[in-house]
Amino acid sequence: MCNLTLYKQDEGMNTPHNLAMEATYINHNFSQQVLKQGDKHKFEQSNPFVQGDNGNIASVGYRYRKWSLGNNIELVSRTEHDAVLSSSSGELSYINVKALNEWDYRCCNGVEWRRKLDSQRGSVLATELKNNSSKLAKWTMCALLAGSEYLKMGYVSRYNIQDSSKHVLIGTQQFIPKEFASQINLSVANAWGILRCIIDLCMKQKEGKYLILKDPNKPVIRLYLLPEGTFSSDEEDEDDNSSEEESTDEDAEK
Structure with missing residues (x-):
């Protein structure tokens, strides 16, 4: 349970x-x-997403x-x-x-x-x-x-x-x-x-950012061209946060 x-x-x-x-x-x-706990099988290469000695993944x-x-x-x-x-x-x-x-x-x-x-x-x-x-x-x-x-x-x-x-x-x-x-x-x-078919459809489009969406009422997949800058605000916020953290660390070292 x-x-x-x-x-x-x-x-x-x-x-x-x-x-x-x-x-x-x-x-x-x-x-x-x-x-079965404690008995593990390991591949030739280690897990690429494990950092350090984290054994609780x-x-x-x-x-x-x-x-x-x-x-x-x-x-x-x-x-x-x-x-x-x-x-x-x-x-x-x-x-x-x-x-x-x-x-x-x-x-x-x-x-x-x-x-x-x-x-x-x-x-x-x-x-x-x-x-x-x-x-x-x-x-x-x-x-x-x-x-x-x-x-x-x-x-x-x-x-x-x-x-x-x-x-x-x-x-x-x-x-x-x-x-x-x-x-x-x-x-x-x-x-x-x-x-x-999806790959062929995408290869015919001009370079840009697209969204693939399944129609909720029909067995159809729709491909939408997104305006330039779509979803970029989230990435910019992450960049701003990382810059703020870096500057804080520099101030602390001084």
Whole structure:
């Protein structure tokens, strides 16, 4: 069981923002709690984001991979493994660990996990696929891109429906990413095709700053050209703050 502080008392715990935060925290905690503590697998290269002797970072392994998309276009991506699984023969398999969470089955036409998960796990997964198809497709593609041999998912439910700060693990399920993609009707070839179309569209545009936005009501992605200087105010504020800190340090040394 994990304790989380997610929302203010004057806000509803089932608002979209709070539900998103709840799912994010559950995924982060679950992916670390199911690991065997003290037994780590190390890659040849150290973690590029660790500075100093900080040993309290989350368990993750980065794998950089490159694909050729044709027409002299190469894609380089930093993919992630959440853990390794050791077989009896000592062979290691990389896995991705994710968590599906139940918040209130009465509000999303779902089934009660505590009563139905053991006997109707397929129905529970089908309901999650109906309500969160994009999330499951994303997890599957991430596992495929990383080359993970397994995708392990946990079913996490609120300890009490009226309290989003305490959760309990109901069960787990393990899939082979390629087989799971076929099970949820995810076409990997179509996913690569969509990516290539977006790249081709971007390559045709003049140099500048653009925003890619998914239309909320249609299966359409829109590309917007942003005016010059958009979002630059935040960067300027950061630069100003760093300059102020530097000048303060200089004054202190004097």
